[in-house]
Amino acid sequence: MDRELTRAELDELLPLFALDALDGEERAQVERYVARDETAHAEVESLREAIALLPPAGLQAPASLWSTIEGSLGAPREHPAPPLRLVSPPAAPGRRRARRPRRVAAAVLAAAAIVAVTVLGVQVVRQQHRIDNLAAEMHRDPMRQQALAARASKDSHVIRLGGTAGNGDAEIVMLLDGTGYFMDHDLPALDRGSTYQLWAKVGDPDSPRMVSLGVLGADPDVVPFRLSAPATMFEVTKETAPGSTVPDESSVMMRGAVT
Amino acid sequence: MEHDLRDASDAALVVAIARFREEALGEAYRRYGDAAFGLAVRVLHDHALAEEIVQEVFLRLWNDPEKFDPGRGSLRAFIMATVHSRAIDLVRAESSRRAREARHDRLHPHAEYELEREIVDLTVAEQVRAALDGLTDDERRAIELAYFGGHSYREVATLLAQPEGTIKSRIRVGLRRLRDSLVESGITSAWTES
Numbered sequence: 001m002d003r004e005l006t007r008a009e010l011d012e013l014l015p016l017f018a019l020d021a022l023d024g025e026e027r028a029q030v031e032r033y034v035a036r037d038e039t040a041h042a043e044v045e046s047l048r049e050a051i052a053l054l055p056p057a058g059l060q061a062p063a064s065l066w067s068t069i070e071g072s073l074g075a076p077r078e079h080p081a082p083p084l085r086l087v088s089p090p091a092a093p094g095r096r097r098a099r100r101p102r103r104v105a106a107a108v109l110a111a112a113a114i115v116a117v118t119v120l121g122v123q124v125v126r127q128q129h130r131i132d133n134l135a136a137e138m139h140r141d142p143m144r145q146q147a148l149a150a151r152a153s154k155d156s157h158v159i160r161l162g163g164t165a166g167n168g169d170a171e172i173v174m175l176l177d178g179t180g181y182f183m184d185h186d187l188p189a190l191d192r193g194s195t196y197q198l199w200a201k202v203g204d205p206d207s208p209r210m211v212s213l214g215v216l217g218a219d220p221d222v223v224p225f226r227l228s229a230p231a232t233m234f235e236v237t238k239e240t241a242p243g244s245t246v247p248d249e250s251s252v253m254m255r256g257a258v259t
Numbered sequence: 260m261e262h263d264l265r266d267a268s269d270a271a272l273v274v275a276i277a278r279f280r281e282e283a284l285g286e287a288y289r290r291y292g293d294a295a296f297g298l299a300v301r302v303l304h305d306h307a308l309a310e311e312i313v314q315e316v317f318l319r320l321w322n323d324p325e326k327f328d329p330g331r332g333s334l335r336a337f338i339m340a341t342v343h344s345r346a347i348d349l350v351r352a353e354s355s356r357r358a359r360e361a362r363h364d365r366l367h368p369h370a371e372y373e374l375e376r377e378i379v380d381l382t383v384a385e386q387v388r389a390a391l392d393g394l395t396d397d398e399r400r401a402i403e404l405a406y407f408g409g410h411s412y413r414e415v416a417t418l419l420a421q422p423e424g425t426i427k428s429r430i431r432v433g434l435r436r437l438r439d440s441l442v443e444s445g446i447t448s449a450w451t452e453s
Binding site: 018020021022042045049051061066212213214228241 | 266268281284285288292293295296297300301306310313314317318321330331332333335336339340343344347351387390402405406409410411412413415427430431434435437438439441442443444445
């Protein structure tokens with residue numbers, strides 16, 4: 001490969017990239033494209049969700065494997081502190097080990113204590129960094145920005161959902177390519193063990209069926225989904241976690257017809 | 260295992276891992292360890308190497324939990340993609356693949372691969388099978404050789420004596436149809452975390 005692939009060519013290769021079926025320069029080019037293009041990244045992630053359902057069944061990991069992993073957790077991590085050297089290396093054969101004055105030993109122990117405190121301090125700081133980084137990832141909220149951009153698009157279709165009990169408000173934003181966003185406005189947070197679930201009514205108008213578009217969690221904000229068939233109605237139900245395969249009429253909290 | 264972790268979402272689980280809670284990593288392993296191991300064995304035909312990769316992937320999750328973005332996909336997809344990528348790296352760097360496959364075939368002469376049988380979760384088996392039924396035999400074969408065989412699409416084209424463009428098309432069309440079918444049935448919802 002001695003040329004830059006076009007955007008159309010890169011898009012065509014996304015499924016093969018998701019499947020790890022590319023190599024060499026093609027793989028490198030698609031990897032760079034996915035890293036810089038949000039839509040391509042989302043496409044690869046959604047394909048990998050489907051691919052992840054296809055691993056071999058019937059194989060159990062050996063019982064010893066978790067023990068091995070667990071035993072490695074206490075090992076030095078990615079950037080370990082330099083090992084403490086409280087014992088000098090063995091003297092070379094034939095040479096007499098130098099006698100170490102007592103005050104030197106005391107100094108070494110003191111230094112070791114300082115290093116140990118420093119290591120503990122670094123560990124605490126590092127843990128906080130891990131949590132901060134993760135929290136930042138979780139709260140940077142690109143999804144809301146994506147949904148708002150989709151909502152502002154001239155190709156979008158917005159469906160308002162109203163609470164079946166007269167309260168509650170949410171929106172569905174649908175794009176022509178089947179990408180959709182659920183945007184909650186005032187659904188109350190559920191207790192642990194419960195979740196909201198989004199459904200769409202699709203199929204022949206004479207015999208429609210409800211398909212799940214995914215669970216929304218106990219306190220949803222903006223949740224993306226994909227819908228490849230035309231829908232006539234959207235519903236949000238309250239379900240016991242992890243969700244249901246069939247919607248129960250009595251559990252419908254919100255609904256909205258596609259006009 | 261603490262009850263709250265059994266019910267924890269992927270995001271909550273990874274936050275707990277970031278707090279160095281070993282039982283959270285244990286819960287992640289309980290959920291996805293077997294599937295990860297099964298995938299690695301399938302690609303590598305080598306139990307010892309598969310164990311190494313699974314260990315490496317879970318330790319990576321322990322060391323760098325922020326690499327997982329719960330807004331982008333499920334923890335299952337993240338782990339499986341990482342396992343597969345590592346296994347592929349090994350397979351493609353391993354010149355003795357044919358020898359290992361031959362050894363595996365000798366040891367497992369009746370282990371003929373059937374995609375439908377290799378579905379991980381009984382609760383979703385029916386819908387995944389229906390999605391797979393929507394693929395043509397040619398599409399399924401190309402996806403199978405690429406994913407579980409660890410082959411690039413060019414290698415698949417050679418193996419099946421087909422033009423590269425044909426194989427690219429089969430994988431692309433088949434995979435997107437599989438994804439759309441699973442999304443429509445509610446098994447996966449694009450990036451939605453379950």
